[in-house]
Amino acid sequence: MILTASFERRLPFGAAFSDSGTTFRFWALAHAEVRLEIRDRDPVLMERDAQGWFSKTIEAPAGARYRFHLPDGLSVPDPASRFQDGDIHGWSIVIDPARYDWKTADWKGRPWHEAVVYELHVGCFGGFNGVAEALPLLAELGITAIELMPIADFPGARNWGYDGVLPYAPDAAYGSPEELKSLIDQAHELGVMMILDVVYNHFGPDGNYIPAAAPEFFREDLHTPWGGAIDFRLPEVRSYFTENVLYWLEEYRFDGLRLDAVHAISEQDWIDETAAAVRASENGRHLHLILENEFNQQSHLAGEVDAQWNDDFHHVFHVLLTGEREGYYEDFVEDTAGKLARTLQDGFVYQGDPSPHQNGKPRGTPSDHLPPTAFVSFLQNHDQIGNRAFGDRLTTLAPPEGVEAATAALLLSPHIPMIFMGEEVASETPFLFFTDHEPELAEAVRNGRRKEFAKFAAFAGAEIPDPNAVTTFENSIPEPHSERAEARTALFRKLLAIRAAKITPGIPGCRSAGADVVGEKAVVSRWTMGDGAKLTLAINLADSRVPLPSLEGTVLFESPIGAADAARSGSLPGFSTVALLEPAA
Numbered sequence: 001m002i003l004t005a006s007f008e009r010r011l012p013f014g015a016a017f018s019d020s021g022t023t024f025r026f027w028a029l030a031h032a033e034v035r036l037e038i039r040d041r042d043p044v045l046m047e048r049d050a051q052g053w054f055s056k057t058i059e060a061p062a063g064a065r066y067r068f069h070l071p072d073g074l075s076v077p078d079p080a081s082r083f084q085d086g087d088i089h090g091w092s093i094v095i096d097p098a099r100y101d102w103k104t105a106d107w108k109g110r111p112w113h114e115a116v117v118y119e120l121h122v123g124c125f126g127g128f129n130g131v132a133e134a135l136p137l138l139a140e141l142g143i144t145a146i147e148l149m150p151i152a153d154f155p156g157a158r159n160w161g162y163d164g165v166l167p168y169a170p171d172a173a174y175g176s177p178e179e180l181k182s183l184i185d186q187a188h189e190l191g192v193m194m195i196l197d198v199v200y201n202h203f204g205p206d207g208n209y210i211p212a213a214a215p216e217f218f219r220e221d222l223h224t225p226w227g228g229a230i231d232f233r234l235p236e237v238r239s240y241f242t243e244n245v246l247y248w249l250e251e252y253r254f255d256g257l258r259l260d261a262v263h264a265i266s267e268q269d270w271i272d273e274t275a276a277a278v279r280a281s282e283n284g285r286h287l288h289l290i291l292e293n294e295f296n297q298q299s300h301l302a303g304e305v306d307a308q309w310n311d312d313f314h315h316v317f318h319v320l321l322t323g324e325r326e327g328y329y330e331d332f333v334e335d336t337a338g339k340l341a342r343t344l345q346d347g348f349v350y351q352g353d354p355s356p357h358q359n360g361k362p363r364g365t366p367s368d369h370l371p372p373t374a375f376v377s378f379l380q381n382h383d384q385i386g387n388r389a390f391g392d393r394l395t396t397l398a399p400p401e402g403v404e405a406a407t408a409a410l411l412l413s414p415h416i417p418m419i420f421m422g423e424e425v426a427s428e429t430p431f432l433f434f435t436d437h438e439p440e441l442a443e444a445v446r447n448g449r450r451k452e453f454a455k456f457a458a459f460a461g462a463e464i465p466d467p468n469a470v471t472t473f474e475n476s477i478p479e480p481h482s483e484r485a486e487a488r489t490a491l492f493r494k495l496l497a498i499r500a501a502k503i504t505p506g507i508p509g510c511r512s513a514g515a516d517v518v519g520e521k522a523v524v525s526r527w528t529m530g531d532g533a534k535l536t537l538a539i540n541l542a543d544s545r546v547p548l549p550s551l552e553g554t555v556l557f558e559s560p561i562g563a564a565d566a567a568r569s570g571s572l573p574g575f576s577t578v579a580l581l582e583p584a585a
Helices: 128-141 177-189 235-250 269-281 311-322 327-332 336-346 382-386 400-412 439-453 470-474 485-506 563-568
Strands: 014-016 022-027 035-038 053-058 065-069 091-093 117-120 145-148 166-170 193-198 218-224 227-230 256-259 288-291 307-309 353-355 361-363 375-378 416-420 511-519 522-528 534-540 554-559 576-582
Touching (some): 035 053, 128 145, 128 177, 128 485, 166 235, 177 193, 193 235, 193 288, 235 256, 235 269, 269 288, 311 327, 311 336, 311 375, 311 382, 311 400, 336 511, 400 485, 400 576, 485 576, 511 534, 563 576
Parallel strands (some): 117 145, 117 416, 145 193, 193 256, 256 288, 375 416
Antiparallel strands (some): 014 022, 022 053, 218 227, 353 361, 511 522, 554 576
């Protein structure tokens, strides 16, 4: 029997649909009056309370188009719009969340230690329906969690998603709310979690109408790279974003959220407050919160937050495989093998150590007490590829054997692994920065991008791809490598099968048992698994063999073939990874 149900997060603002009348609530502290516009009707005066909340309950069916009309003549979309007609500057749409019947209403999710995350850009897959079509192959590969780059309504038809201005509205370029719910439903039928990347540290440069209604939403005394900081000191602001978290988790049944650049949120206690609200709402479900925090702060990870993206892991592997030294990579040039050992052992490399890239300023906090599951590790992601001038993937920068050895280390370590779309087919297609802005803003973004890379020697005199050109987006859609795709997919499938069968069951309670440098680009890292077994990874990212002390355990994996026998004989071949598991005594 298929259990069906509908889910709704009853928001304290926006448009709350009911058969007996839709209630509209809008915060416009700066104004004495606001009128509600329903398309094809006369505007209606809303009622104001002392806190600047305007409300009105009227008959408005699902599908009705509405806006809020300010005294200066400006009509603005609902900041809590559930869907838009006419992009970010158009009409908001009244949505009835109960219209979608969930087939997986009894889905409770999966525990975090089972996560193998696959990050993707919805537009590159052709929208929500295109992602749904790809689900069976990804599930068969061994992926257990899909992470969508931000989908909140952004200007135009193509964008990374970090220019969103309506955080409650899925962008219509990707599909309807019902199509997004269907995608999540289908993923759950396959046993795959769905995670959404959300942005709470800023709004995009086009279409943010909140300052026109409530300028108090933003601070004048504190600025971020995107303008005045969002004022998380105000209860109305805190509620706006906390409700957004609960909305995606409850109404859309996402299994988790990844919060972008939380280091740019001034009131860090909001993160813990919201995490506590999520835990209070779980009701038997496995819900997961992941942070991006370039400051390597562990405080939230000691509380109710599951994990944090570990850029240090990426940077170490990238320097070892490519030899790059510019920008933040300069922090990983000295004693790189030692830093590799530390990231495998402790998660963060920088735990209060002075950062050369930041002129010797300390970076990070101690992380050796945290479990491996507190770290989402990766060899590639949208930032590390797309923030390069030409969107170069690791496949174009490093030898294939080195990438395969690093992939084995990533997928067989007890850290939570994340794969970026296309890695599993050895794609060499770039992932470029792309937008769809109006001409004036497009020119500003284009010039800013060129200026950003002018200081890098590698890009001097080169023509940076135009972010606003349609071809820039089209060229970013991953394509399988003509020669290596099949073998690379087989490698991912094999590694993830080994992980699921031999490593994942022992991850709860797993702790590092130390890591040793055995060569200029080689380490041996050990973990005591929760069941008492001993996991060992021997990794050599140099192109030549290194001496190796004796290793114990049954061979789980070796790359290339023969690497395990060589390791038992006292040396580890170039570009190799060997994984061994010694049963509990």
